[in-house]
Amino acid sequence: MALRLALVLVALALSLAVVPAAGPADFLSAEPVLWGARNIYSPTTLVYGGIRRLWFSGWLSASNEDAICFSWETAPGSWAAPVEVLRKPGYHVGDPTVIAHPQQPSWLFMYYTQSSPQAPTTSNVVGFASSVDGGVTWWDHGIVIGQDNGTNLCGAWSPSALVVGEEIWLYFHGNGACLGPYRVRLALNGWQFLGIDFVQVPFFAVNLDVSRQGGRFVLWADQPNLHGISRYVSDDGLYFTTHASDVNPIIGSSSALVNTPHCEMVAADHCRLYFGYSPSGSVTDFESLHRWTFQTAVE
Numbered sequence: 001m002a003l004r005l006a007l008v009l010v011a012l013a014l015s016l017a018v019v020p021a022a023g024p025a026d027f028l029s030a031e032p033v034l035w036g037a038r039n040i041y042s043p044t045t046l047v048y049g050g051i052r053r054l055w056f057s058g059w060l061s062a063s064n065e066d067a068i069c070f071s072w073e074t075a076p077g078s079w080a081a082p083v084e085v086l087r088k089p090g091y092h093v094g095d096p097t098v099i100a101h102p103q104q105p106s107w108l109f110m111y112y113t114q115s116s117p118q119a120p121t122t123s124n125v126v127g128f129a130s131s132v133d134g135g136v137t138w139w140d141h142g143i144v145i146g147q148d149n150g151t152n153l154c155g156a157w158s159p160s161a162l163v164v165g166e167e168i169w170l171y172f173h174g175n176g177a178c179l180g181p182y183r184v185r186l187a188l189n190g191w192q193f194l195g196i197d198f199v200q201v202p203f204f205a206v207n208l209d210v211s212r213q214g215g216r217f218v219l220w221a222d223q224p225n226l227h228g229i230s231r232y233v234s235d236d237g238l239y240f241t242t243h244a245s246d247v248n249p250i251i252g253s254s255s256a257l258v259n260t261p262h263c264e265m266v267a268a269d270h271c272r273l274y275f276g277y278s279p280s281g282s283v284t285d286f287e288s289l290h291r292w293t294f295q296t297a298v299e
Helices: 004-013
Strands: 027-037 039-048 051-058 067-075 083-086 091-099 108-115 123-131 139-145 157-164 167-173 184-187 193-198 204-212 216-222 227-233 257-267 271-276 288-295
Touching: 027 051, 039 257, 039 271, 039 288, 051 091, 051 271, 091 139, 108 157, 123 288, 216 257, 227 257
Parallel strands: 039 091, 067 091, 091 157, 157 204, 204 257
Antiparallel strands: 027 288, 039 051, 051 067, 067 083, 091 108, 108 123, 123 139, 157 167, 167 184, 184 193, 204 216, 216 227, 257 271, 271 288
């Protein structure tokens, strides 16, 4: 692991008030992805058809409300100008998570957060959409997890989906005081409810992102104040612990906000972590998306 001073110098060179922690995962590189929009956050990626595709939420200009946007990598480190792909008049929509269907190679499934502008922290539910053109256009199927999420009336916010066997597992946190987090199991049709469980994490966690690495489940999540991103590991996808070599938060800041992490595994032990960045500390000032690459251990 590089010396902490070296990591601070890297962060300063990037003009980010954000520092990787010493000890948890080897910090390898950092780069901006998109910038110049009004408020962008909650990135999710998928390499599909040989192209790295990126969906995220936010406002592309000051006049817009939250919508889901799309870009793709045109060359390593270069991205196409983003375009809106899903908007629902009268609602905020965001926090996309996209998976490829394991049995129908032309299908992509997306789960997203929907909320009322009048009650943005208490009305969040999860919607479901599908695409057959690589995620450029989407057919919206409506809400799959409502305010009654199967165990309480706390709704569902900021989903993270992955395929496990013959099921889709959907992780999320709740509204208001009952953050959870939770895991819902869905059938492969994308909407049929199979069950819900509480997820055990050592500390409060929001904006969960769950992936698989080396046969284990890896959860990246925000601290509730959005000043840090932490990592946890699990054998069963329900009971997560801090890895013995980790020092959480993996990424931390005392002033800026770092939110909605998404880990793209680009090698057996390399996580490319995408996140939104707000230099002012305002939740409406996520001016850019970044990706930092870590060498991570799970065993």
